[in-house]
Amino acid sequence: MSSSNLDVSDYSADSTSSQTKRKRILVVGGTGQTGKHVVLQLLQRRHNVRAIVRSKERLYNQLDTVLPDSASNIHIVGRLQTTEASIHAMPQEELEKIVDGCDAVVVCLGHNLNFRGLFLPPRRLVTDSVQKLCSAIDVVNSNALEGKKPPTKMIVMGSDGVADPLGGDDRRKLSERVTLSLLSRLLIPHADNEAAASYMSSVSSVVPTSRMEWLVLRPTDLVNGSATKYDMFDKPTKGLFDGTKGGKTTRATVAQCMIDFVLTDELWESWKGKFPVVHDSMGGDVIVK
Numbered sequence: 001m002s003s004s005n006l007d008v009s010d011y012s013a014d015s016t017s018s019q020t021k022r023k024r025i026l027v028v029g030g031t032g033q034t035g036k037h038v039v040l041q042l043l044q045r046r047h048n049v050r051a052i053v054r055s056k057e058r059l060y061n062q063l064d065t066v067l068p069d070s071a072s073n074i075h076i077v078g079r080l081q082t083t084e085a086s087i088h089a090m091p092q093e094e095l096e097k098i099v100d101g102c103d104a105v106v107v108c109l110g111h112n113l114n115f116r117g118l119f120l121p122p123r124r125l126v127t128d129s130v131q132k133l134c135s136a137i138d139v140v141n142s143n144a145l146e147g148k149k150p151p152t153k154m155i156v157m158g159s160d161g162v163a164d165p166l167g168g169d170d171r172r173k174l175s176e177r178v179t180l181s182l183l184s185r186l187l188i189p190h191a192d193n194e195a196a197a198s199y200m201s202s203v204s205s206v207v208p209t210s211r212m213e214w215l216v217l218r219p220t221d222l223v224n225g226s227a228t229k230y231d232m233f234d235k236p237t238k239g240l241f242d243g244t245k246g247g248k249t250t251r252a253t254v255a256q257c258m259i260d261f262v263l264t265d266e267l268w269e270s271w272k273g274k275f276p277v278v279h280d281s282m283g284g285d286v287i288v289k
């Protein structure tokens, strides 16, 4: 495990009042197709980022795929603190140290789409990692002076193929229910995302909301491209087999949306404790290239 740290904490150039204070955000899964956008967009907006990654080199390479030479730009990566570890196997005390001082935790973990990622352990990568993170937040914030620290925001990336465990979704067609039931049994990543959503739906009975608030963001079909304006729904609005014609969202938009949740308290208040679904707005303007 290794880490590099350039700690800068003052105020960012963001304009709205709830966004003016520079935040510190832990991103897990930052080397992924979505996580890299979260890391880069946060850094570009001059927030401090902690990232737990299995390979710092891979993280830097991924940042460069979004914005060439960003990984060698001290104005961007100067606020990035990386820890090389597999979060799944990380000692809990190490995790607590990394969580300590963070305003929010963003989880973009997912199983790699190869034989190892699909069929071999850790089968509960997302669920176990989320559980560890919630415990770490609980411990760290229970040590903080009561009332002095706002609850840490925990955002987990899921999918609109995963049902709201609180029962808020419309009943799907029989063919979709059969397919999803098969996926739960046969596909470890899908079962893991379901288990993680289920865990989050009842986490408030384990971690008091005075210490942690949460939401699970469920993107619809993911595509690559620039971030655009987006629409948020309280449940899936399209069928399982509709494809991108029923709605899609870019990974950069998903990143933007998660960052908006971190920075905009009004938005957070509307959606915390829920499982919002995000789509790119039809014909929406590009907001981040």
Ligand SMILES: NC(=O)c1ccc[n+]([C@@H]2O[C@H](COP(=O)([O-])OP(=O)(O)OC[C@H]3O[C@@H](n4cnc5c(N)ncnc54)[C@H](OP(=O)(O)O)[C@@H]3O)[C@@H](O)[C@H]2O)c1
Pocket: 028, 029, 030, 031, 032, 033, 034, 035, 053, 054, 055, 058, 086, 087, 088, 108, 109, 110, 111, 112, 113, 117, 121, 122, 125, 126, 157, 158, 159, 160, 161, 189, 193, 218, 219, 220, 221, 222
């Ligand atoms: N709504 C949709 O249509 C949709 C589509 C795709 C995904 N999703 C969900 O969204 C989430 C993120 O998707 P994505 O496509 O951005 O993910 P991704 O590109 O596959 O990235 C996965 C991330 O998880 C990390 N990871 C994988 N196995 C790990 C392990 N054993 N230990 C530690 N880290 C590990 C990877 O790190 P390394 O770089 O080290 O491997 C990477 O950072 C997933 O949960 C996925 O199920 C939703």
